[in-house]
Amino acid sequence: MSSKLKRYMKSEVDVDFFACVHAISMVIIFGFELYLYGIKEISFMIIFEMLVLSYLISWMQKLLFFKEKIYSRLEFTIRAALWSVVPVIATAMTGRIFDWYNGYPEWIEAVFLVLMLIYYVMVWGVLQVLYKDDTNRLNQMLGEFKISKIMK
């Protein structure tokens, strides 16, 4: 199997995982908001559109950090901001195109988008905590490795 295909397949697995997490979160946030408003159902089409949108968002997020290179602090900050903001813009556009908020007051859409933004920022934050934890573990192993080599 070519290395490009392997790389794509590994990326696809990552993307699928995040797509599922995003889709479940999107449906729950939207559904809970509507539930509080007094509506107890979401149409299958909206759920399906959210799933497809989450898959596309997940790929977009993957592509933002796809290149194997060192990102400058500025570039990293911009990409990190896009990682959270672009999905919200995409959600807003998709919602308008597929009429998710038909018959609801305007604040339903606004609250939903704000909650989605908070959600993406939180996911980003959690990922950074995990990477920091992994960095500490790696550096601890590096320290132990160096000591073992000096001892030898």
Add this chain to the structure above:
Amino acid sequence: MNIRIEYTQNNEKEIVIRCREEDEEVQQIKALLEFQYQKLTGICDNQTYLFRPSEVYYFECVDNKVFAYLKQRVCNVSYSLEKLEKLLEYQGFFRCSKAMILNMKDIEKFQSAMGNRITATLENGEEVVISRHYAKMLRAYLKEDRADEQ
């Protein structure tokens, strides 16, 4: 394992390893002893230099030529990366990409990055991205070393 020194009248020093079989530990000892006295040759500014592997930050293959990045200079070496990888297996060198072998002792720190990659910062401040594939091997390499110690 016993370490014994025998004194003789001969001027030439000799190291003999007595073992039942040449296992990994013996190979490691052999490589360490060879490494202590081993020098590599490289060409820099049309001059031939002799240097110890420990002086090298990393080896990199660019356009089918292998370069050794030393503390002060960059030398073109005649060894292939595969040969260097084998030669320096027990000396703390790690193949971190298709085109690069890193001296792990000269890595200042690691940083875990998006996409399961690792960024290694060398003592000279240079940064190297270790791809997901090699990052996995690096983790295994470091864990293996840790397990050996325990």
